[in-house]
Amino acid sequence: MDQYLEFISNHYLLVLALAAVTFLLIQDFVEHSFNKFTGISPMIAVTKMNSDETKIVDVREPHEFIKGHIEDAINIPLGKFDDQLDTLQPFKNNPIIVVCQSGTRSVPACKTLVKSGFEQVFNITGGMQSWEDNKLPTKSTSKNKN
Structure with missing residues (x-):
């Protein structure tokens, strides 16, 4: 668990980008499901x-x-x-x-x-x-x- 926290603190931009892309993909999936x-x-x-x-x-x-x-x-x-x-x-x-x-x-x-x-x-x-x-x-x- 400490390794994850260390990775997140050292590469916060990568983690933030991953979170943004994941959010956008989920949003797109949900939107297309309800169209x-x-x-x-x-x-x-x-x-x-x-x-x-x-x-x-x-x-x-x-x-x-x-x-x-x-x-x-x-x-x-x-x-x-x-x-x-x-x-x-x-x-x-x-x-x-x-x-x-x-x-x-x-x-x-x-x-x-x-x-x-x-x-x-x-x-x-x-x-x-x-x-x-x-x-x-x-x-x-x-x-x-x-």
Whole structure:
């Protein structure tokens, strides 16, 4: 036991880093355990899009959306998501796939959808970066288009 205490006192930064990493891993595990939405890969998203009446919601900003997005995606920026949630009500019983650039901004949108009673909510893991890495098609929109 004395050796442990000596190690901790001599290497307190390593012990502190280990404690921080352990805490973050446990937090991530607990958060993913209680999520009521599912993370899916881009390839599974394509399968869902082909087999169901799936709606894609892109939560990136309009200038990001214009550069390239998934065909038929609805652009609702995360900052305006709560205000524009009513536009998704007709699709409440349909599967909804949420995407952003890297997969982090879409998580709060998924949580909002689940709290609003949407039952089939999916998040593309890795976002549009992963979509493009898998060489899946994107559509560009003209800036002049309304």
